[in-house]
Amino acid sequence: MSDIYENAIASIRLGIQDFQSNDELRPISALRNFYAGVLLLGKQCLLNAAPDDADPMEILASKFAPILDDDGEVAYAAKGQQTIDLAELRERFKGFKLTWPAGDIKGLQKLRNDFEHYHSATPKPAIRQVIADSVEEVGDEAVDPLAPKRLD
Numbered sequence: 001m002s003d004i005y006e007n008a009i010a011s012i013r014l015g016i017q018d019f020q021s022n023d024e025l026r027p028i029s030a031l032r033n034f035y036a037g038v039l040l041l042g043k044q045c046l047l048n049a050a051p052d053d054a055d056p057m058e059i060l061a062s063k064f065a066p067i068l069d070d071d072g073e074v075a076y077a078a079k080g081q082q083t084i085d086l087a088e089l090r091e092r093f094k095g096f097k098l099t100w101p102a103g104d105i106k107g108l109q110k111l112r113n114d115f116e117h118y119h120s121a122t123p124k125p126a127i128r129q130v131i132a133d134s135v136e137e138v139g140d141e142a143v144d145p146l147a148p149k150r151l152d
Contacts, residue, residue: 004056005044011037019131027127028115034131035112038105042089049096059092060084104133 015034018026043060050059061078062085069075084092086109093100107130114120 002044002047004040004047008037008040008044011040013037015131019128024124027124027131030131031108031112031115031127034134035108038108038134039086039089042093043083045098046089046092046096049098057081057083062088103135104130108134 011033015030015032015037018030018033021030046059047054047056055078057078060083061080062082063079064076065079066074067077086105090100111120111122111127111130114122
């Protein structure tokens with residue numbers, strides 16, 4: 001399996017371990033780890049749906065710049081190493097005709113952003129609930145990311 005998939009599963013497992021801990025600081029770690037894992041799992045689904053010879057950055061890069069190829073035609077190349085965020089991931093799923101899984105990933109993202117960029121006073125039970133509400137997001141993709149569901 002790919003490094004992205006292995007990283008996704010490791011992050012999700014760490015998030016679950018943190019989720020199950022009684023340590024008061026672990027819910028914040030659970031939030032960060034679980035969110036990162038879900039995002040990576042979505043990126044792996046995109047890579048699995050792409051042709052085998054596709055450059056991963058052509059699929060996952062957030063920014064592209066026009067360049068001239070060897071034939072003088074306009075082509076687009078990944079600009080930098082920044083990869084797609086949640087909103088871009090959802091758009092790419094549509095472009096690849098993949099079904100976006102159920103689950104409250106936006107709630108997970110909002111709470112994670114509150115902790116990462118501000119200071120949230122969200123109580124431990126509420127953090128745990130947001131994570132629990134997003135578990136369905138992982139669903140089948142964690143079990144079999146090689147078979148993403150396509151829209152018809």
